[in-house]
Amino acid sequence: MSTINEGSYASIQFSLAWRSAEATHEERFLARKANLWRDIFPPGFKDLLMGLGAGEGVRASYAPGRGLPGREASRVVELPRRAFRGRSPSGRDITPRAGRFYPLGFFEGLPGVYPQDARPGRVLRADESLLRVDMGHPFAWRTLDVTAQVLEVRDKTSDTGGRISCWMEELCDGGPGLQARCEDGCPTDFADADAMTRLDPSDDALFHETPRLVNHVDSGAAQVLREAAMRRVRPGTRVLDLMAGWRTHLDPCAGIHVTGLGMNAQELAANPLLAERVVHDLNKSPLLPFPDASFDAVVCTLSIEYLIRPLEVVAECARVLAPGGELVIGFSDRWFPTKVPALWMDLHPFERLGWVLDLLLRDGRFEGLWTFSDRNRWRPADDPHIRQTFTGDPVFVAGGRRA
CATH class of the missing domain: 3.40.50.150 (Vaccinia Virus protein VP39)
Structure with missing residues (x-):
């Protein structure tokens, strides 16, 4: 049986377990072709994978700030309400609401952010004149348990460049964490006068x-x-x-x-x-x-x-x-x-x-x-x-x- 080494590719089923105040959560993500020589793994995780074969698995726990950026006070900023320039995919003007996430590019005046920036930022406060926005990662203050199950191991025949994957980012970026309420437990404001309207309101x-x-x-x-x-x-x-x-x-x-x-x-x-x-x-x-x-x-x-x-x-x-x-x-x-x-x-x-x-x-x-x-x-x-x-x-x- 082939086992994971620097000269192999592996198909790995990653699973991320975490908790919010209101629920337990599991995120599953398939690493279709992990390159053990080139790719970036969570701290210490590559060593745990070495020598494993198909059907075997490992688990590691990561405290806040380890494996992903931690909480930084500078990532929470206040902006005038007029700095928000958001439109929905259907073309509607969006009203920023407390607890909701929006692409950082929707906010004018954020340091190091351009209009095309799709990373999520959370509105912590929204009133008539002011927005308080958290630019940090949704997992910046959470403990994360990562499990990996090896599905397949293949020996390399060549290694001539290609894409480098950071598997912690692949697993944790792109949405996980957005389903939880704010840290203070306040409900997310999903209310909108047009929230339940449809393009086709017919029977x-x-x-x-x-x-x-x-x-x-x-x-x-x-x-x-x-x-x-x-x-x-x-x-x-x-x-x-x-x-x-x-x-x-x-x-x-x-x-x-x-x-x-x-x-x-x-x-x-x-x-x-x-x-x-x-x-x-x-x-x-x-x-x-x-x-x-x-x-x-x-x-x-x-x-x-x-x-x-x-x-x-x-x-x-x-x-x-x-x-x-x-x-x-x-x-x-x-x-x-x-x-x-x-x-x-x-x-x-x-x-x-x-x-x-x-x-x-x-x-x-x-x-x-x-x-x-x-x-x-x-x-x-x-x-x-x-x-x-x-x-x-x-x-x-x-x-x-x-x-």
């Missing part, structure tokens, strides 16, 4: 009139969604698949009784995992047509982004869940843009995780909150989008347990 029944018997994410992402849900769904229990279609991201061999609630009868009829089928439009009526404590789990995958009254729907999920029941909400970065609210398009994918957590926190009946992300998988070779990108669809999941 959703018209949009769903024609069945869409297509896969909305690649098969690898679907498997990750299934595994994430089955970590929380116990075999032999009653499950509600909320906003269901022709595929349910659950294990068909788990002996679970699944009720599907969706918008299209033909899609529901084509779903072999459903024992019961209910056609219901949650945007017209968030009230679920089930008695209290009817289910041991509620799973909503690839659909939360279409709700225009999400807090009311989460409240109904809490009502129909038995004590100890699990709510699991998963999504990716593919959706029908005309049917998602403006807020969804304005948020970074990891902020969307924070928004889902905020729904559960505001409801107040969920405990043991958690989030999970999975990024940078290979796209399956038979996927229809393989010619556009080799990278698989990312997966983001959040949930909690009914108190």
Whole structure:
């Protein structure tokens, strides 16, 4: 068996575990081709990897400021409100809100920052005349636990230049950490008068009139969604698949009784995992047509982004869940843009995780909150989008347990 050495490439599954005041978090990132001679690893981590073979793993913990830039008082700055120049992808002028992250390039007058700078900065305070902005890394003050599982080791045949990867940055930059509230625990201000407006406000029944018997994410992402849900769904229990279609991201061999609630009868009829089928439009009526404590789990995958009254729907999920029941909400970065609210398009994918957590926190009946992300998988070779990108669809999941 080949083992990791200076003359090898390795495929490594990294996992980052961390805590916020409101939840536990796990971020998974695939290092497809780590070069042990050239790449940069977290402090001391390369030595831990040396000599490992496929199937073996290591773990290390990093205190704040070790492996990533730590907290610096100079990274928190105050600016006049007029210094904010932000526009959404849909062209709307953005109002800066406390707790939200925005590209640093949206703020004029920040030292060393240019308009093209996409690194996130967090608004700590926003009033009529002043903005207080934290330019530091979202993990600057957090302890991080890094785990690596070796998937494959290959001997090099040559080494003639190429890209240097810093794997701590790959794992931690680009969004992880944005789902947590501010250090003082104050809720993020997601409110906006136009937050729930959509490009197409027409009756959703018209949009769903024609069945869409297509896969909305690649098969690898679907498997990750299934595994994430089955970590929380116990075999032999009653499950509600909320906003269901022709595929349910659950294990068909788990002996679970699944009720599907969706918008299209033909899609529901084509779903072999459903024992019961209910056609219901949650945007017209968030009230679920089930008695209290009817289910041991509620799973909503690839659909939360279409709700225009999400807090009311989460409240109904809490009502129909038995004590100890699990709510699991998963999504990716593919959706029908005309049917998602403006807020969804304005948020970074990891902020969307924070928004889902905020729904559960505001409801107040969920405990043991958690989030999970999975990024940078290979796209399956038979996927229809393989010619556009080799990278698989990312997966983001959040949930909690009914108190």
